[in-house]
Amino acid sequence: MSSQEYLKAERSAPWREELRKAIKNKERTSMTRVEMNSQDPEVRSRNYEEVNLGLTAEQAIAEAHRCIDCVNPTCISGCPVEINIPKFIKNIERNEFLEAAKVLKEASALPAVCGRVCPQERQCESQCFYVQKLNKPAIAIGHLERFAADFERESGNIAIPETDPANGIKIAVIGSGPSGLSFAGDMAKKGFDVTVYEALHELGGVLRYGIPEFRLPNEIVDTEIDVLAKMGVKFMTNCIIGKTILHEDLLAEGYQGIFVGSGAGLPHFMHIPGENLNGVMSCNEYLTRINLMDAANPESDTPVYMGKKVAVIGGGNTAMDAVRTARRLGAEKAMIVYRRSEEEMPARLEEIHHGKEEGIVFLTLHNPLKYEGDERGRVQRMLLQRMELGEPDSSGRKRPIAIEGDTVWVEVDQVIVSVGVSPNPLIPATFPGLEITDRGTIVVNSDTMQSAQHEIYAGGDIVRGGATVILAMGDGRKAAKAMAEDLLSKSRA
Amino acid sequence: MNKIVGKEYLSEKVVKLEVEAPLIAKSRRAGHFVIVRVGKKGERVPYTIASSDIKKGTITLVIQIVGKSSQKVGNLEVGDYITDLVGPLGKATHIDNFGTVVCAGGGVGVAPMLPIIEAMSKAGNKVIAVLAARTKELVILEDEVKKYASEIIIMTDDGSYGEKGLITEGIEKVIQREKVDLCLTIGPAIMMKFVSILTKKYDIPTIASLNTIMVDGTGMCGACRVTVGGKTKFVCVDGPEFDAHQVDFDEMLMRLKAYN
Numbered sequence: 193m194s195s196q197e198y199l200k201a202e203r204s205a206p207w208r209e210e211l212r213k214a215i216k217n218k219e220r221t222s223m224t225r226v227e228m229n230s231q232d233p234e235v236r237s238r239n240y241e242e243v244n245l246g247l248t249a250e251q252a253i254a255e256a257h258r259c260i261d262c263v264n265p266t267c268i269s270g271c272p273v274e275i276n277i278p279k280f281i282k283n284i285e286r287n288e289f290l291e292a293a294k295v296l297k298e299a300s301a302l303p304a305v306c307g308r309v310c311p312q313e314r315q316c317e318s319q320c321f322y323v324q325k326l327n328k329p330a331i332a333i334g335h336l337e338r339f340a341a342d343f344e345r346e347s348g349n350i351a352i353p354e355t356d357p358a359n360g361i362k363i364a365v366i367g368s369g370p371s372g373l374s375f376a377g378d379m380a381k382k383g384f385d386v387t388v389y390e391a392l393h394e395l396g397g398v399l400r401y402g403i404p405e406f407r408l409p410n411e412i413v414d415t416e417i418d419v420l421a422k423m424g425v426k427f428m429t430n431c432i433i434g435k436t437i438l439h440e441d442l443l444a445e446g447y448q449g450i451f452v453g454s455g456a457g458l459p460h461f462m463h464i465p466g467e468n469l470n471g472v473m474s475c476n477e478y479l480t481r482i483n484l485m486d487a488a489n490p491e492s493d494t495p496v497y498m499g500k501k502v503a504v505i506g507g508g509n510t511a512m513d514a515v516r517t518a519r520r521l522g523a524e525k526a527m528i529v530y531r532r533s534e535e536e537m538p539a540r541l542e543e544i545h546h547g548k549e550e551g552i553v554f555l556t557l558h559n560p561l562k563y564e565g566d567e568r569g570r571v572q573r574m575l576l577q578r579m580e581l582g583e584p585d586s587s588g589r590k591r592p593i594a595i596e597g598d599t600v601w602v603e604v605d606q607v608i609v610s611v612g613v614s615p616n617p618l619i620p621a622t623f624p625g626l627e628i629t630d631r632g633t634i635v636v637n638s639d640t641m642q643s644a645q646h647e648i649y650a651g652g653d654i655v656r657g658g659a660t661v662i663l664a665m666g667d668g669r670k671a672a673k674a675m676a677e678d679l680l681s682k683s684r685a
Numbered sequence: 686m687n688k689i690v691g692k693e694y695l696s697e698k699v700v701k702l703e704v705e706a707p708l709i710a711k712s713r714r715a716g717h718f719v720i721v722r723v724g725k726k727g728e729r730v731p732y733t734i735a736s737s738d739i740k741k742g743t744i745t746l747v748i749q750i751v752g753k754s755s756q757k758v759g760n761l762e763v764g765d766y767i768t769d770l771v772g773p774l775g776k777a778t779h780i781d782n783f784g785t786v787v788c789a790g791g792g793v794g795v796a797p798m799l800p801i802i803e804a805m806s807k808a809g810n811k812v813i814a815v816l817a818a819r820t821k822e823l824v825i826l827e828d829e830v831k832k833y834a835s836e837i838i839i840m841t842d843d844g845s846y847g848e849k850g851l852i853t854e855g856i857e858k859v860i861q862r863e864k865v866d867l868c869l870t871i872g873p874a875i876m877m878k879f880v881s882i883l884t885k886k887y888d889i890p891t892i893a894s895l896n897t898i899m900v901d902g903t904g905m906c907g908a909c910r911v912t913v914g915g916k917t918k919f920v921c922v923d924g925p926e927f928d929a930h931q932v933d934f935d936e937m938l939m940r941l942k943a944y945n
């Protein structure tokens with residue numbers, strides 16, 4: 193059965209027909225989209241609690257009613273892992289929340305995470321019938337996904353997926369970010385003996401050290417990892433593959449498959465004067481110190497410097513997380529400095545919107561030229577170049593052009609540089625037989641995620657050079673499917 | 686979690702710890718370091734691997750107690766566990782037969798120098814060790830160094846042991862006496878800066894092992910960045926050893942004060 197036919201068959205399940213009949217489409221489409229409750233901006237910009245409060249059951253059911261259970265659910269084509277969106281939403285409508293969570297888990301290993309951090313407005317929701325045909329706000333797919341996943345977690349009835357009988361084949365996973373975790377989960381389900389190696393002292397990759405608590409509470413990541421542990425996945429922190437354990441050691445220990453999910457953790461700097469002054473740091477350093485080492489707590493051994501006038505350079509999710517963190521740590525003026533206009537910002541719409549509510553200053557069409565410090569070498573001010581937009585460049589975004597002679601000095605006492613990352617070079621540099629692009633990413637077959645070295649598969653940012661949680665996760669799943677088929681067919685032969 | 690199996694005080698403020706870490710013991714080379722974290726709220730701090738015992742599966746760290754983090758490590762006793770230990774990190778020292786090599790170690794810099802002295806001497810070099818400390822009690826690992834160095838010159842600021850004077854005076858004497866092919870220096874940044882100025886004058890290739898502030902030690906944060914030959918480098922992955930004559934020591938000294 194093709195996936196189209198499968199969707200059709202499910203759609204014609206009696207309970208769904210009944211729901212469709214119960215309320216007319218016209219009535220459904222005249223309802224208004226729910227608003228997610230969130231903490232008051234004044235209050236939340238001084239605490240670290242999650243900003244979004246989630247939907248209540250009443251809100252979720254009401255929103256689920258809006259979805260018309262399309263014959264051709266275009267929303268699914270916008271989701272990189274093709275969650276059966278109408279099926280989970282209709283389960284919410286009929287009050288079967290645990291069932292809805294099960295539907296999510298068929299396609300996504302981390303629904304509570306994706307419901308929170310997916311750029312929905314560019315993925316599933318952008319393809320929703322409401323947007324495409326009615327010019328109305330999309331069904332709040334992300335909010336509903338989060339609701340169902342949270343409901344399952346909070347109910348204490350988390351389903352531990354069934355695993356096939358152990359097949360004794362050892363698999364190593366490098367990195368515990370979303371790609372590695374989803375790969376590990378799928379392989380464990382298929383009966384493989386999986387060990388995840390993580391360089392840092394905590395698991396979760398960017399979900400842990402990058403995305404802050406106010407957007408993705410650690411508890412949620414912990415729960416997901418706990419489920420994997422219960423499925424038999426082993427975790428080893430403080431272990432750097434390529435340093436602590438080499439490629440040949442893994443082979444010698446009998447690992448038959450290796451999945452590389454080592455991410456894109458190498459921060460870029462702009463290489464402009466004054467960038468090495470004290471108080472200028474990479475976004476990774478700033479967020480890692482706070483999220484991984486409790487540096488926002490003045491009681492910790494090495495509290496991070498908490499600036500009063502903080503500039504964050506960049507316009508992505510990372511920049512938005514840093515600037516909102518700075519605000520929470522007491523910055524009176526927390527600024528985004530971005531060389532294009534707000535329209536081109538890669539950050540999620542919701543984060544930009546939340547940032548504005550929290551009093552973040554947006555210096556768009558500005559680009560730093562240099563920093564100057566005081567006599568002790570601490571950054572004091574920055575010189576910004578004003579920009580305007582020209583013709584679209586190769587990325588399709590309008591090219592920023594300097595307005596000759598139009599510069600401005602702005603006082604700062606902390607600068608956080610968030611202008612992109614490159615793939616971690618360690619695995620490409622130490623694993624033999626890989627094909628590496630000039631951007632430092634690992635080349636794989638996009639159907640199987642297999643690299644040029646037959647036992648090595650890779651996915652997530654190490655392949656894409658900086659993408660999203662859901663894409664990383666999708667890669668992990670794809671790799672697991674292909675690797676399992678390959679290894680199992682060999683072991684049967 | 687890694688267990689402490691041996692502890693010894695080399696001086697009042699310098700402890701030697703032997704730690705169980707079989708994987709690291711096996712894969713480490715001279716010049717590599719580890720990152721250590723003590724307690725759930727602790728900072729991640731780098732320490733050089735002074736030696737290792739593959740059979741026992743242990744590595745040795747020599748730690749000078751200066752601030753809060755090193756105090757926490759120093760307080761650990763035999764049988765205690767280090768919360769987190771990761772490594773080996775950094776690039777290994779380039780070992781070759783250079784000829785005559787001066788190894789200039791200041792203070793606790795002697796500890797990371799020890800495995801280099803051993804490896805250099807085993808590679809056929811004539812190794813002259815110049816060790817410097819403020820005062821007699823702070824001279825460490827003299828006997829261990831003697832095992833591999835063909836000559837050892839000790840300099841103390843107050844003249845309480847060896848000769849009175851700075852490390853640079855000790856090095857300069859050697860340079861004036863014989864041909865030196867390579868100089869290696871490890872110690873406080875300010876000391877390495879002056880060693881570098883001296884050897885530049887004599888045109889002697891010099892390698893300095895830099896001890897910047899670090900967080901992850903894997904190239905992820907940039908906290909450890911220094912300027913070498915006008916370019917930004919990350920000490921944890923591009924180093925810790927660099928051509929001393931290219932290092933911007935003044936910037937490094939400034940950055941070391943970031944949290945003071």
Ligand SMILES: Cc1cc2nc3c(=O)[nH]c(=O)nc-3n(C[C@H](O)[C@H](O)[C@H](O)COP(=O)(O)OP(=O)(O)OC[C@H]3O[C@@H](n4cnc5c(N)ncnc54)[C@H](O)[C@@H]3O)c2cc1C
Nearest residue numbers: 367369370371391397398433454455509652653659660661
């Ligand atoms: C601050 C921030 C905010 C973001 N916000 C969003 C968002 O809102 N929505 C969204 O979709 N995406 C967001 N992203 C992007 C998203 O997080 C990444 O695309 C995703 O995490 C990539 O997953 P990954 O599995 O490839 O690797 P990562 O999550 O980067 O994990 C890689 C892991 O591998 C470990 N590792 C690396 N090398 C080794 C080695 N040699 N041995 C052992 N372990 C190793 C690393 O320590 C790390 O833990 C954000 C990213 C950042 C930094």
Ligand SMILES: Cc1cc2nc3c(=O)[nH]c(=O)nc-3n(C[C@H](O)[C@H](O)[C@H](O)COP(=O)(O)OP(=O)(O)OC[C@H]3O[C@@H](n4cnc5c(N)ncnc54)[C@H](O)[C@@H]3O)c2cc1C
Nearest residue numbers: 494495731732733747748749751752753754755896897944
């Ligand atoms: C490659 C390398 C090898 C080294 N090898 C050795 C060795 O073999 N033996 C040895 O004794 N030392 C070694 N060091 C130095 C060692 O890592 C520590 O810097 C030293 O022990 C000082 O620790 P402390 O007790 O002063 O730390 P603390 O004062 O507790 O500080 C710990 C680290 O964090 C920084 N820091 C302080 N306050 C803050 C804050 N508020 N926020 C953020 N960061 C802060 C410090 O500069 C320091 O680097 C090495 C350093 C490097 C880089």
Ligand code: SF4
Nearest residue numbers: 271306310315316334
């Ligand atoms: S995983 Fe992301 S893209 Fe897919 S349905 Fe959920 S929110 Fe949308």
Ligand code: SF4
Nearest residue numbers: 259260262267320321
């Ligand atoms: S496109 Fe929109 S309305 Fe149609 S099924 Fe998907 S979510 Fe529901």
Ligand code: FES
Nearest residue numbers: 902904906907921
């Ligand atoms: S310590 Fe983080 S990049 Fe070197």
